Structures are given as C-alpha cells and as structure tokens.
Amino acid sequence: MQTILGASGQIGRELARHLKRDFTSDIRLVSRRPQKVNDTDTLLSADLLDPEQTLRAVEGSEIVYLTAGLPMNTQRWVEEWPILMRNVIDACVTHDAKLVYFDNTYMYPQTDRPQTEDSPFEPNGAKGKVRGEITRALLDAMAQGRVQAIICRAPEFYGPGRTQSITNATVIDHLIAGKSAKVFLRDDVLRTLIYTPDASRAMALLGNTPDAYGQTWHLPCDDNRLTYRQFIELAAEVFGVEGSYTVLKRWQLWLAGLINKTLRDAAELLPRYTADNIFVSDKFKARFPDFQVTTFRQGLSAIGDERAPSSNYGN
Template sequence: MGRAMAGDHENVIDACAVHGAKLVFFDNTYMYPQTADAQTESTPFLPYGAKGRVRATIAEELLTAIDRNRLSAMNCRTPEFYGPGKTQSITNSAIIEPLVQGKTARVFLRDDTLRTLIYTPDASRAMAMLGNTSDAYDQTWHLPCDDDRLTYRGFIHLAAEQLGAQPRYQVLKRWQLVAGLFNSTIRDAAELLPRYAVDNIFVSDKFKARFPDFRATRYREGLASIVRAQTRR
C-alpha cells in the first residue's frame, strides 16, 4: 500500500503496477463542483483553480489505471479536516487554534452554511479498514463523517463550550482573503472560497453501508478530545 502526492503520482502508479503492490490513495474534494449539491463518489469533477485541476488529474489517472487493470487500488476521499495534534487544516488554524489560545476565530465568508468535517483519527481508522478489505479495492470511497452537520457558528459555540471560553469569531470577507492578509494556510485556500458561501454536504453513505459497525466521531466528542490534548501541553 502507499500514499501518493501531487507531482509523484505517475511514478507511484508505475511502481505499484510493476511490483504488483496495492495502492491506497488519500484524496480530497478539491476537484468537485463548489456548489451546495450533495457530494458522492459519483460526483463529476469540475475543478476551480490550479489545486482542483491537479487533484482532478491525479484522480482521473488513477481511475484510468484501475480501469485498465494496471494495478489494484482505491481512492479514499475526505472533506475538510479537523483533529488533534498537528492537524493542518483551515478549521484547525482559523478556528480551533485561535480559540485555544484565547484569540478570535476566523470564518470564511459566512457563518451560517452547513459544513461537513472529518475527524482525522476517523480518516486513519477508516483507511486502515478499507486497506485490509479485499473487495474494497478498485473503487472510490468517501470516508465517514458525522452527518449531524454544523454551521461554523455552531461549531465555534461547541468548541468554546468545551474550552469554557467565549465564542469570539470574525467573518472574513472575500477581499480580505484574496488580499492575503492572513497566514499562508488561509491564503492558500483562496481558490476554495466559493464552497464556503454554500452548504458543504459530503456523503459517506457507501462506506457506512459497507461497514455498519464503524462509528464516526461526533463533533462534540472530537472537539472535547482536541481541547483535552491542547490544554495538556
């Protein structure tokens, strides 16, 4: 098994094909349309911006290699992350970390759209389960998330409750983000801005039907775990 990154994906596919190695590929949703339509494994690609086009190219080449029986692989796709430790995500850097530090959280464009977020330990557990399931290969899988989706307003209030803090946040306007007034993690998300203006509905029903005993972490539980880890430092 392996994990491919943009830039070396062709070499990874070729190496797996030559050596008969199975590939478990960790992917995101940058290539999906940035609309409020529900996202499933069959959602067509409609990338917006350079990052989306790169991700679409990688996913398409992997699917083509699978269709041509060059290798046995699976594509494991996730929405936006949140999680403990050094999780690198917009939600962690713009919301969770500032709140833990007693600062003001930042939200892109709107605070009232529904967000689908995946807890990083859930993504790891789900990939391990898929990778060890022989009939899960040669498919795309959406990894499991809590379907009780929150707005960022609700997420911030829940995080602040866990911290015993005030739910202070600022809604950033498009011009502030495009102007690059904030850190590099936030600036790099500029091409994804349209998806923050609408509900983000990432559907993982296929995984949940195949693995009904897998329990996705609820947002309250995930945030409580993150807060405990942060405050122990």
Template sequence: MQTILGAGGPIADELARELHREFTHDIRLVSRHPSLVNTTDELVAADLTDAEATSRAVAGSDVVYLTVGLPMDSGLWEEKFPVMMHNTIAAVKEHGAKLVYFDNTYMYAGTPEPQTEDTAFAPNGRKGAVRAEIATLLLKEMETGTIDALIGRAPEFYGPGKTKSWTNTLVFDRIRAGKRPFVPVSASTRRSLIWTPDASRALALMGNTPDAFGQTWHLPIDQDRLTYRQMIEIASQVTGRKIRYTVLPRAVFVAGARFIPTLREANELLPRYRGDNLFDTSRFAERFPEFQVTPYRRGIEEILAQD
C-alpha cells in the same frame, strides 16, 4: 508488508498506529526523513519524485498507502504530484502491490449540491486541476485493471495534534489560545469536516478489505453537519465561557491575497465556504456499518482539552 508513502503527517501517523493496533506490525514508513511511529516500523528515506527510489520503497509490499501532502503552492503541486502518482503507479505495478490513495475534494466545484463518489470533477483553480489530473490518471488504471487500487476521499480536516486546516487554525487553535476565532466567509453554512483519526482508521480498514478495491470511497464523517456558529456554541459550552467570533468575508481574503501568498493560494477554496458543503458518505456507511464515527461534539471536546 504494508507501506505508507508520505509518512510524517497526521493522517499517515495515525494510519501507522491503526495498522499496528488492528492489522499488522509489518509496516514501512517512507518519506524524505521518516521517523518511528511504532517501535517495530521499518524506515525508508526516499524522494517519491525519483522513480527508482519509489520502486525500492515499494518493493516487498502487499498494500501501499499514498498519503503525501505538499504545502499550499500551486506551482509545487503541478510540478510534484503528477510525477509522484506516475512513479507510485509504476512501482505498485512492478511489485504487484495494492494501492490505497488518500485524496481530497479540491477537484469538486464547491457548490451546495451534495457530493457523492459520482460527482463530476469541476475544479475552481490550479490545485483542484492537479487533484483532478492525478485522480483521473489512477481511475484510468483502475478501470483497465492494470492495478488493484482504491481512492479514499476526504473533505476538510479537523482534529487533534498537528492537524492543519482552516477550521483548526482559524477557529479551534485560537479558542484554545484564548483568542477570538475567525470564521471564513460564513458562520451559517453547514460544514462537512472529517476527524483526522477517523480518516486514518477508515483507510486502514479499507486497505485490509479485499472487496473495497476497485472503487472510490468518501471517507466517513458525522453526517449531522454543523455550522461554524454551532461549533463555536459547543466550544462555549465546553470551555464554560461565551466565545464571540469574527466572520472574515471573502473580500478580506481577496485583498490579502495581493500581499500574502498563502491567502492567494487559498482563494480557489473560498466558494465552498459560501454555501453548504454536503459531503455524502452513505456508501461507506452501508459497507462498513460497524465503523464508529467521531461526533463533532466529542471531537471539539478533545481538541479543546489538549495542552
């Protein structure tokens, strides 16, 4: 049995498909209101802030994937994420399961220096501090050998379907709608974006590779990093029309944060748009050389081809 805690998001849904395609049909999907991805999935409704419910959801599992996402709300993250991690660690210990934790890069400083698996945690705000806290908690358990786990860390998303990120929302969704895209902070800095199906395929692969455990992994991206200007040029080629864009300077986000809570929550992420974002995935590429990463151009073509 392979169990996905936090089912229903784009990463979890594609993870369930990939596990079903390549590894097992014995899949359990866990969330407050789970729904089938594959016809053979087992559905379990559980609140992961409830320790007993989390234990019941994990029981009988060989591998557990923690892919929970929460709205961009610092208070909610501080309240929920540490409890969920504590409960998940306790449950996999109790039932002897392996743990695959899907993480992001909020705990990194967001400077132009290359980010590797050994980059020190230096969060810029409350959400980054929460991510650093729960990653550190898991790392301590891994170091002491109390659980068999791995961390798969991803930069900002872009992707098909219900993928949500600034890049999708401000750039590609607006292009698809025939609107002028908005570029956060700078159009000339190099971006590290992960194609969401690639992230899920990599998690499934690592969760079924015994020697991947006990480590942190940067999940695979196209290392030919593009700027937003270059991405929009590709979009112009794909659509056959000249696409003009508007750069939203940091001052716009800062001013809007006084009135719009979502912009206030996004402020701690702004430093990573001011300079190059260089997310290094060479460790994964060396261990899994057969893994085919989706090139940015193909990803952009697929997004813009959606109905």
C-alpha cells in the same frame, strides 16, 4: 508489509497507529525524514518525486497507502503532483502492490449539491484541476488492470496533533489560545468536516478489505453537520473559553492574500465557504455499519484534552 508513503503527516501517523492496532505490525513509514509511530515500524527516507527512490520505497509491500501532501503552493501542485502519482503507480505496478490513495474534494463543484462518489469533477482552479487529473490517472490505471487500488476521499479535516486544515488553523487553534476565531465569508452555511483519526481508521479498514478495491469511497463523517457559528459555540463550550469570532469578508481575504502567499493560493477554495457543504459517506456506512463515527463533541473533547496542559483555557 504495509507501507505508508507520506508518513510524517497527521493522516499517515494515525494510519500507522490503526494498522498496528487492528491489522499488522509489519509497517514501513516513508517520508523525507520519517519517525517511528510504533516501536515495530521500519523507516525509509525517500523523495517520491524520484522514480528510483519511489521504487525502493514500495519494494516488498503488499499494500501501499499514499497519504503524502504538498504545501499550499499552486505552482508546486501543478508541477509535482502528476510526477508523484506516476511514480507511485509505476512502483506499485512493478512490485505488484495494492494502492490505497488518500484523496480530497478540491475537484468537486463548490456548490450546495450533495457530493457522492459519482459527483462530477468541476474544479474551480489549478489545484482542483490537477487533483482531478491525477485521480483520473489512477482510475485509468485501475480500469486497464495495471494496479489494484482504492480511492479514499475526504472533505476538510479537523483533529488533534499536527492536523493541518483551515478549521484547525483559524478556529480551533485560535479558541484554544484564547483568541477570536476567524471564519471565511459566512458563518451560517453547513460544513462537513472529518475527524482525522476517523479518516485514518477508515482507510486502514478499507485497505484490508479485499472487496473494497476497484472503487472510490467517501470516508465517514458526522452527518450532524454544523454551521461554523454552531461549531464555534460547541467548541467554546467544550474548551471552556469565550466563543468569539470574526467573519472575514472576501475583500479582507483578498487584501491578506497580497502579503500571505499561502492564503492567496487557497483562494480557489473560497466558494465552498459560501454554500452548504454536503459530503455524503452513506456508501461506507452501509458497507461497514459497525464503524463508529466520532461526533463533533467527542472530537473536540479529545482535542481539548490533548491541548489542556499548555492551553489558555478561561482567558
């Protein structure tokens, strides 16, 4: 059995589809309120902050995928992520299950230096610090031989369905609704974005590749990086809308953060929007040369097709 912890998010749901299509129909979906993605899925409700419920969620699994997320709330991240990771590692050790962890880049330096699997952890705030700490906890468990695991790291998302990201919320959703997009700080620096179905498909492939274990992998992205100006121009062309946008300055974001706690808690990420973001996935592409990475045009076209019946195209 292959189990997805945090199966209700976009990454978990797409992972379930790719596992069923390419590898197995014996899939367990775990979240507080899980829903089937495939007809053959098994559902289990669990709170991963509870060690006993986590043990039950992992029991009987050969491979466990940790795709759980927490709201953009700094206090909850600091308090809950270490507990969640400890519970999952302990459950995998107890039940001799392999672990595939979906990680992010919050702990990386927010500079224009290319990011590779060997990049140092130099977080800019509390959320980045705790993500670095839980990743190190998993690396320590791997080094000690307690658990076989893979770390799958991804940059910022964009994608279909319930994809939650700054790019979806401030650019894609606005353009599709016929509104002006919002860009943080600069529109002329390069962004590396990963298409969520690619992230899930790559994670399914890694989890079912025995020699991939014991390593960190950057998940594959389109290397034809665009600035937000170029991304918005392309999106507007694909969606058939006007590509208007506003660049929000730091003081505007600070003022907005006074009344919007989510935006305030995301403030530590702002430096990444002032410099080129070069996330390098060459290691994955060399190991899996046949993996087809979705281009920005292809990804945006798929999003546009999905949203078309209820969109405001042409407004």
